[in-house]
Amino acid sequence: MVAGGSLFGATPLAKHQVATYIMAMAPKVFHPSRRAFLATLPSLGLLAACAAESASSEPGEVAFEADAWRELDDNAWRARLSDQAFRVLRREATERPFTSPLNAEKRTGTYVCAGCELPLFSSETKYDSGTGWPSFYDVLPGAIGTKPDHKLWVTRTEYHCARCLGHQGHVFEDGPAPTGLRYCNNGVALTFVPDQV
Numbered sequence: 001m002v003a004g005g006s007l008f009g010a011t012p013l014a015k016h017q018v019a020t021y022i023m024a025m026a027p028k029v030f031h032p033s034r035r036a037f038l039a040t041l042p043s044l045g046l047l048a049a050c051a052a053e054s055a056s057s058e059p060g061e062v063a064f065e066a067d068a069w070r071e072l073d074d075n076a077w078r079a080r081l082s083d084q085a086f087r088v089l090r091r092e093a094t095e096r097p098f099t100s101p102l103n104a105e106k107r108t109g110t111y112v113c114a115g116c117e118l119p120l121f122s123s124e125t126k127y128d129s130g131t132g133w134p135s136f137y138d139v140l141p142g143a144i145g146t147k148p149d150h151k152l153w154v155t156r157t158e159y160h161c162a163r164c165l166g167h168q169g170h171v172f173e174d175g176p177a178p179t180g181l182r183y184c185n186n187g188v189a190l191t192f193v194p195d196q197v
């Protein structure tokens, strides 16, 4: 297996599936407003595309800098996670679209990191983006860090759990009001915790 994992997981996608993936994950790559979007990222507490890729000074990540979750090695993560969750969270693979049960999740509750259970999203910000991945228009304060991702021919903004640094998905500029953002998340990287009724 190639270090860093396959972009599409262990099983390669067919050509038409790759095309679908590209369109869904980067639907506005040639849109002129992308530059403007990237310029707004610092004001949102996100890293701009030109920022350093290894280190992050985002408040959420700094808060967990000395956290025990950061100490886990690959063997410890493999023991905790399913193979698919490991490939997504620890190797930045992407699950196949329309495969996550969380796409259809409509209950009120909180979506937590499947690695360390840090709350990442409220169900209040979840919406159906039609992409086949659970999508949110906002993230809980301090819950994620971001970095530029150059795996495709355009730079996308990757985001990950602020505590265990597990990869979650990519954020795009085509989300609904009030943020205009779309957090396109791998379902396998999240665990849904319904509110107590």
Ligand SMILES: [Zn+2]
Pocket (backbone or CB within 6 Å): 113, 114, 115, 116, 117, 118, 161, 162, 163, 164, 165, 166
């Ligand atoms: Zn986590």
